[in-house]
Amino acid sequence: MKITVYNEFIHEKEDEDVQAIYPDGIHMCLKRFLEAAGHEVRTGTLEEPECGLTKEVLDDTDVLFWWGHMRHGAVPDEVVDRVYNRVLKGMGLIVLHSGHASKIFGKLVGTDAGNLKWRQSGDMEILWAIDQGHPIMKGLGEKIVIEEEETYGEHFQIPQPDELILISWFTGGEVFRSGCVFKRGRGRIFYFRPGHESYPIYHNPQVQKLLLNAVEYVRKPECEGPYRYGHVARAIDEIAEEMKA
Amino acid sequence: MKITVYNEFIHEKEDEDVQAIYPDGIHMCLKRFLEAAGHEVRTGTLEEPECGLTKEVLDDTDVLFWWGHMRHGAVPDEVVDRVYNRVLKGMGLIVLHSGHASKIFGKLVGTDAGNLKWRQSGDMEILWAIDQGHPIMKGLGEKIVIEEEETYGEHFQIPQPDELILISWFTGGEVFRSGCVFKRGRGRIFYFRPGHESYPIYHNPQVQKLLLNAVEYVRKPECEGPYRYGHVARAIDEIAEEMKA
Amino acid sequence: MKITVYNEFIHEKEDEDVQAIYPDGIHMCLKRFLEAAGHEVRTGTLEEPECGLTKEVLDDTDVLFWWGHMRHGAVPDEVVDRVYNRVLKGMGLIVLHSGHASKIFGKLVGTDAGNLKWRQSGDMEILWAIDQGHPIMKGLGEKIVIEEEETYGEHFQIPQPDELILISWFTGGEVFRSGCVFKRGRGRIFYFRPGHESYPIYHNPQVQKLLLNAVEYVRKPECEGPYRYGHVARAIDEIAEEMKA
Amino acid sequence: MKITVYNEFIHEKEDEDVQAIYPDGIHMCLKRFLEAAGHEVRTGTLEEPECGLTKEVLDDTDVLFWWGHMRHGAVPDEVVDRVYNRVLKGMGLIVLHSGHASKIFGKLVGTDAGNLKWRQSGDMEILWAIDQGHPIMKGLGEKIVIEEEETYGEHFQIPQPDELILISWFTGGEVFRSGCVFKRGRGRIFYFRPGHESYPIYHNPQVQKLLLNAVEYVRKPECEGPYRYGHVARAIDEIAEEMKA
Numbered sequence: 001m002k003i004t005v006y007n008e009f010i011h012e013k014e015d016e017d018v019q020a021i022y023p024d025g026i027h028m029c030l031k032r033f034l035e036a037a038g039h040e041v042r043t044g045t046l047e048e049p050e051c052g053l054t055k056e057v058l059d060d061t062d063v064l065f066w067w068g069h070m071r072h073g074a075v076p077d078e079v080v081d082r083v084y085n086r087v088l089k090g091m092g093l094i095v096l097h098s099g100h101a102s103k104i105f106g107k108l109v110g111t112d113a114g115n116l117k118w119r120q121s122g123d124m125e126i127l128w129a130i131d132q133g134h135p136i137m138k139g140l141g142e143k144i145v146i147e148e149e150e151t152y153g154e155h156f157q158i159p160q161p162d163e164l165i166l167i168s169w170f171t172g173g174e175v176f177r178s179g180c181v182f183k184r185g186r187g188r189i190f191y192f193r194p195g196h197e198s199y200p201i202y203h204n205p206q207v208q209k210l211l212l213n214a215v216e217y218v219r220k221p222e223c224e225g226p227y228r229y230g231h232v233a234r235a236i237d238e239i240a241e242e243m244k245a
Numbered sequence: 246m247k248i249t250v251y252n253e254f255i256h257e258k259e260d261e262d263v264q265a266i267y268p269d270g271i272h273m274c275l276k277r278f279l280e281a282a283g284h285e286v287r288t289g290t291l292e293e294p295e296c297g298l299t300k301e302v303l304d305d306t307d308v309l310f311w312w313g314h315m316r317h318g319a320v321p322d323e324v325v326d327r328v329y330n331r332v333l334k335g336m337g338l339i340v341l342h343s344g345h346a347s348k349i350f351g352k353l354v355g356t357d358a359g360n361l362k363w364r365q366s367g368d369m370e371i372l373w374a375i376d377q378g379h380p381i382m383k384g385l386g387e388k389i390v391i392e393e394e395e396t397y398g399e400h401f402q403i404p405q406p407d408e409l410i411l412i413s414w415f416t417g418g419e420v421f422r423s424g425c426v427f428k429r430g431r432g433r434i435f436y437f438r439p440g441h442e443s444y445p446i447y448h449n450p451q452v453q454k455l456l457l458n459a460v461e462y463v464r465k466p467e468c469e470g471p472y473r474y475g476h477v478a479r480a481i482d483e484i485a486e487e488m489k490a
Numbered sequence: 491m492k493i494t495v496y497n498e499f500i501h502e503k504e505d506e507d508v509q510a511i512y513p514d515g516i517h518m519c520l521k522r523f524l525e526a527a528g529h530e531v532r533t534g535t536l537e538e539p540e541c542g543l544t545k546e547v548l549d550d551t552d553v554l555f556w557w558g559h560m561r562h563g564a565v566p567d568e569v570v571d572r573v574y575n576r577v578l579k580g581m582g583l584i585v586l587h588s589g590h591a592s593k594i595f596g597k598l599v600g601t602d603a604g605n606l607k608w609r610q611s612g613d614m615e616i617l618w619a620i621d622q623g624h625p626i627m628k629g630l631g632e633k634i635v636i637e638e639e640e641t642y643g644e645h646f647q648i649p650q651p652d653e654l655i656l657i658s659w660f661t662g663g664e665v666f667r668s669g670c671v672f673k674r675g676r677g678r679i680f681y682f683r684p685g686h687e688s689y690p691i692y693h694n695p696q697v698q699k700l701l702l703n704a705v706e707y708v709r710k711p712e713c714e715g716p717y718r719y720g721h722v723a724r725a726i727d728e729i730a731e732e733m734k735a
Numbered sequence: 736m737k738i739t740v741y742n743e744f745i746h747e748k749e750d751e752d753v754q755a756i757y758p759d760g761i762h763m764c765l766k767r768f769l770e771a772a773g774h775e776v777r778t779g780t781l782e783e784p785e786c787g788l789t790k791e792v793l794d795d796t797d798v799l800f801w802w803g804h805m806r807h808g809a810v811p812d813e814v815v816d817r818v819y820n821r822v823l824k825g826m827g828l829i830v831l832h833s834g835h836a837s838k839i840f841g842k843l844v845g846t847d848a849g850n851l852k853w854r855q856s857g858d859m860e861i862l863w864a865i866d867q868g869h870p871i872m873k874g875l876g877e878k879i880v881i882e883e884e885e886t887y888g889e890h891f892q893i894p895q896p897d898e899l900i901l902i903s904w905f906t907g908g909e910v911f912r913s914g915c916v917f918k919r920g921r922g923r924i925f926y927f928r929p930g931h932e933s934y935p936i937y938h939n940p941q942v943q944k945l946l947l948n949a950v951e952y953v954r955k956p957e958c959e960g961p962y963r964y965g966h967v968a969r970a971i972d973e974i975a976e977e978m979k980a
Contacts, residue, residue: 333847333892352845353845354845355917360962361964362964402964404897404917417970430847476852477853479854479906480909481907
């Protein structure tokens with residue numbers, strides 16, 4: 001499958017602790033395990049022209065990953081619109097962690113999804129599987145434990161997801177809807193909560209397995225017949241003519 | 246509104262600690278605060294003929310509460326069927342705590358909803374409001390804290406609820422979908438998790454307020470036109486005749 | 491309740507046939523039957539500054555109606571954002587007919603909801619009630635018949651609605667999801683399909699009754715406790731301190 | 736994949752017109768095109784012991800088809816319970832046409848799904864695809880036309896489906912939710928409306944393609960870790976011990 005990974009790529013250059021975890025950026029860590037699973041992976045970062053998400057790249061992408069945090073506002077609206085239109089046409093989108101506050105996620109879900117509680121206090125996170133038998137949980141158990149993570153807490157301002165797959169527990173008393181599928185047009189969006197830059201979340205083999213499952217789940221659907229929009233003749237008249245022919 | 250409270254009423258007679266909390270039964274505690282809010286309340290218990298849920302009683306009930314635990318199997322199938330049919334016709338149903346394993350709840354949701362994790366270890370429970378602005382949360386804050394409760398943990402084998410209103414956090418590491426609305430026919434079912442017999446949950450003013458809101462929310466809908474089922478003539482022919490007339 | 495009706499108000503000034511049906515505009519027709527039911531109603535049109543939807547007006551509005559068709563693009567983005575933010579805070583929104591292609595509707599549902607089939611061929615429309623017992627159908631039967639209407643046909647590019655209440659049948663062979671509830675933040679959005687300007691749809695007593703029910707259903711929810719967003723201390727630490735106090 | 740087809744198999748023996756369409760029964764017609772696609776197919780009928788749905792057969796079945804009409808009541812409750820338990824564990828179930836009134840369908844959805852309108856008047860049926868990009872529509876267009884079919888009409892007493900894929904239009908003025916996915920436990924149930932015994936519906940290549948897609952969609956999910964139910968120790972204590980080890 002053809003995957004593109006967008007990463008803001010700021011923390012990894014400015015913060016030594018983050019650099020120790022992701023020396024060449026979060027996107028390169030994701031790229032490596034996605035490639036190891038046989039996918040073809042490109043990357044884009046904020047500093048590249050058009051964030052590396054040109055029309056050519058997106059038109060050739062089945063699934064797009066999105067990691068951003070500090071500079072959501074710096075992503076040009078035309079790039080956001082381009083991603084949006086591709087998702088409606090079927091491109092899968094996997095939004096990671098602080099990507100909840102990105103322009104593209106809010107535009108697709110229809111709320112101010114930046115609204116949630118957060119805290120960095122080294123809490124443990126336990127992700128419990130809620131949707132038994134969901135393809136995204138294939139080969140995984142009923143929970144994933146992350147010893148230390150940034151905490152997010154409800155209320156998370158999203159619409160009721162089409163599928164709620166994971167709910168997180170945090171030491172400090174919070175819960176969070178951490179694995180959510182939204183369907184928009186022909187596209188599927190998977191939001192996955194874990195992944196603060198200062199913890200080695202994307203090196204975790206269970207997280208990698210889950211994200212590989214997610215790639216399969218949100219991948220661009222295989223071809224179906226075209227949908228017509230706009231002005232149409234009566235369906236029954238068209239059918240009658242086809243029957244005659 | 247006309248409310249009926251069904252309570253198994255066994256623990257309160259057999260266990261002194263429970264008796265200390267609910268001297269005349271959980272049903273009487275519920276009855277008192279429901280009556281104080283102006284409702285007309287009847288009760289039924291397992292030992293009464295037909296559990297006190299005769300056709301006459303149910304036909305005159307807008308909302309039914311259900312608390313049971315040890316003897317779900319002893320409720321006669323015909324009583325279960327009677328409740329089921331009334332719910333499909335619009336009677337509201339509020340299933341409390343261990344009522345998740347009752348025959349009537351499983352029959353309405355369509356899964357083996359007895360399946361969940363549980364433990365009595367004096368954990369604290371924090372119920373977080375997930376569905377912002379939901380009528381069931383009217384006058385309440387973003388969370389309800391219960392200092393000590395029995396713990397329930399996911400996976401809870403229910404279908405995705407029509408509305409997920411509350412998610413619980415427990416000290417021991419578990420989460421639970423604690424406030425769920427299911428719609429079946431004209432009826433609304435609200436499942437509310439808290440209420441183990443050995444803690445004074447139904448004396449808690451916030452719990453009482455939430456349950457009073459729930460009563461309003463699941464109440465039998467006001468009259469709408471009848472729905473016809475079975476053999477029918479063509480709708481367009483009937484409409485043409487009505488127009489002539 | 492305080493209601494504001496936005497109407498583009500172009501067809502009624504430019505087209506004599508439409509003027510015959512709505513001499514002072516669709517908004518005035520809506521205003522009259524809403525006022526007759528006891529509501530306080532203001533109106534806004536495209537030609538007014540800020541479409542009549544100033545901050546003062548919206549802050550004082552419980553439910554907003556939206557009718558537009560030819561000039562969706564002329565509504566300023568800042569007005570759209572203002573409505574959007576009010577809906578997330580709880581203001582109800584009722585989007586009528588060709589309002590499906592408005593900026594505000596697409597922004598809230600998260601798809602390009604302008605995509606659908608349409609045709610003006612004097613088809614009959616039968617709206618069938620799908621969600622039995624829904625408050626929006628109170629006092630109405632299992633269907634509403636409109637003798638002549640513009641036809642809309644699926645596929646309608648919306649996400650799966652939180653509640654699907656009405657499905658339309660058209661003479662020409664099309665079907666359409668004509669009554670849909672979406673929930674976003676604290677707000678409820680009701681999309682109602684009928685209402686082409688060249689037919690007297692909003693004079694129809696059944697349509698009026700349904701819209702009055704919808705007003706009740708999407709109205710701003712009564713006050714609940716505030717939700718905190720952003721950086722927070724550990725919930726369990728805060729709770730421990732409150733218990734001490 | 737291992738598929739079992741249950742067919743009541745009465746009409747085809749008692750009615751010459753039906754026999755002309757399905758000489759050896761609806762189940763054999765389904766079996767043939769499923770086998771042609773590479774599946775391993777067994778059949779069961781009402782007259783066989785346990786309807787042919789023994790424990791051995793069901794334990795070895797990935798997807799079960801269900802066609803019944805006249806004698807739903809004759810299917811033993813223990814067979815229904817056996818199917819029910821297998822679905823909760825992940826076996827896919829495809830319920831066809833008049834199977835809407837079967838015991839197993841009602842038990843899984845939680846309503847009296849026998850309630851709908853019907854009429855045999857040779858209406859044309861147009862099935863419109865509502866869920867764009869859904870795997871069940873792979874390789875199909877935006878609609879399927881069936882020249883003559885029995886009509887079903889709303890209201891159909893089912894809960895809101897997890898996924899609504901097809902809505903039917905009928906000549907006589909009715910609409911119907913004709914392709915619905917329900918999720919229960921680990922299982923997926925697909926209800927597909929067409930298939931009256933007196934029309935050659937299951938010989939239609941588009942219907943066959945759709946049913947083959949549905950088989951893939953509801954197939955038993957691949958293995959995920961086990962879910963524990965019942966009494967458990969504190970998750971955080973178990974995790975702490977595992978970390979030590």
